[in-house]
Amino acid sequence: MRLLIVEDDEMLRDGLVVGLRLAGFTADAVATCADADQALVIGGFDGMVLDLMLPDGSGLGVLARLRARGSTLPVLLLTARDRSRDRVTGLDAGADDYLGKPFDLPELAARLRAILRRGEGRAAARMDWNGLSLDPARMEGHIAGRAVRFSRREFTILQALMERPGTILGKPALEERLYGWQEDVESNTVEVHIHNLRFKLGAAFIETVRGVGYRLAGAA
Amino acid sequence: MRLLIVEDDEMLRDGLVVGLRLAGFTADAVATCADADQALVIGGFDGMVLDLMLPDGSGLGVLARLRARGSTLPVLLLTARDRSRDRVTGLDAGADDYLGKPFDLPELAARLRAILRRGEGRAAARMDWNGLSLDPARMEGHIAGRAVRFSRREFTILQALMERPGTILGKPALEERLYGWQEDVESNTVEVHIHNLRFKLGAAFIETVRGVGYRLAGAA
C-alpha cells in the first residue's frame, strides 16, 4: 500500500512517514501543492493524506484537480481544528474522510485502511450492525428495509459508535469527534443527538452506560 | 480518570484542580518534587500535569525518575512561555505533551484527553483471572461463558484488584481509587460494592483478608 503524504510542517510530515511505515504502509511525502500535483500525475499511489493549509495554496485545489482528471484515489484530509467548514467543503470536493489536527496516529492508520479497502472495492464502505446498514458515502442507512437519513452530527456520532460496536464511547470522546479538539460545548448536544438517533433507529439500538457513555446494544 | 497535578503556585494549583474536575477528571494536587515522587510511587493515577519550576528542584527530575521506574504514565508538562529549550528537553525526557504558561484551561483539558486516550490504546489489554476475562473498553466481563456487566464503581474496584491479582488492597486504597484522596467517605461503600461483585462473580472470587483488605482468590 503506497501512500502520498502532503504536509508542509516538517516535523509532522516526518512523523507521519515514520508512523505510517510502522503501520505497514509505504509512504512518500511532499510539502507543496505543486509537488503533490506532479506526484499524482506520475501516479502509483493507493491513497493520499492531504493537508489543507499549504504554502502555495489550499489542498482543496489539489483534490479538485485530481478528481477533475477522473481519479477515484482514496483521499483523507487533515484539517485544522476549528475549521469545520473546511471539512464539509472537503467532503463535497471529493475527499473520502477527514481528520482534525492534532490526531492520533493509530486512528489515522485505521481510517486509511478503511478508505483504502473501499478503493479496492474489496469490502463496501458499508458498516452493518444489528440490522442497520450504514452508507458513509451517502450519509444514510437502511434498517428493516427502510431508508433512514441522518444529519451531519447524527451521522458522525453514529459512525463513531459503529466503528467499534460494543465499545463504550464517553461524551467527551464523542464531542471530540463532533468538534475539533477544544471548542467547548457547555451543553448536552450529544444527549440530544443520541435522542434523535434513537427516535430514528429504535430506542434499543443505542445503549446508555450511566456515568460512562454510550455504545451499540446487542454486544454479547 | 485520575490525575496528579504538580504545581507550586497555590492559586494556579487550586484553579487546575477545580477546572479539571469540572472537565470530568478526578484531580489530586501536590506542590513539591518530593510529594510528587511519593504520590507516584503509591500510584493509581492515569496521567500527570507537571510544572517544571518547583521549589525543591525541576519537574524534569520527577519525570526522569518516573520513567526510570518503567512507567509509561501519560505526562503533560507546563513550561514557562518562551523556554522552548525546556520543551525539547521535556519531550526527550519522556513527556507526552507540553503547554506554555499561561494557558487555556479548555486546551489543557483537550490535550490531556488526547494523551490519556493514547495511553488507553496502549493499555487496552484485557485482563484474565480465574476464568474471568475483563474488557475495560466495554466495562464488562465474561465468566463461565456468560457476560457480566458492572456499574462504574464496581468496575473500578474490580479493575484495581485485577491489575495485581493476589495482592491485597486495603479499603483505604480502594476508596482512594474510587474518589480522589481528599474527599471523605464515612461509610462502608467498599464493602457494599464488594458484596455486589461477589453476587455477580461468585462468592469465592474475591477473598477477604480480615483486618487488611481484599484480594482475588486463587493466589498462592
Next chain:
DNA sequence: AAGGTGCCTTAAGTCAGCCTTAAGGGGACA
C-alpha cells in the same frame, strides 16, 4: 433581498438508577 426550512445548540424540568448511608446480624480470632 426577503422569507422559509432544517439543523444545531441551549436550557429547563422530569425521571431513573446508582451510590451512599445506616442498622442489625454473623463470623473470626483471642
Next chain:
DNA sequence: TGTCCCCTTAAGGCTGACTTAAGGCACCTT
C-alpha cells in the same frame, strides 16, 4: 465467650440522562 470486623439488606438521596421546546444560524428558495 467477648469483641471487633465484616456481611447483608433496604431505603433514601443525588447525580446524570432523557425529553421537550424555543431561538439562532446557514443555506436555499422565491
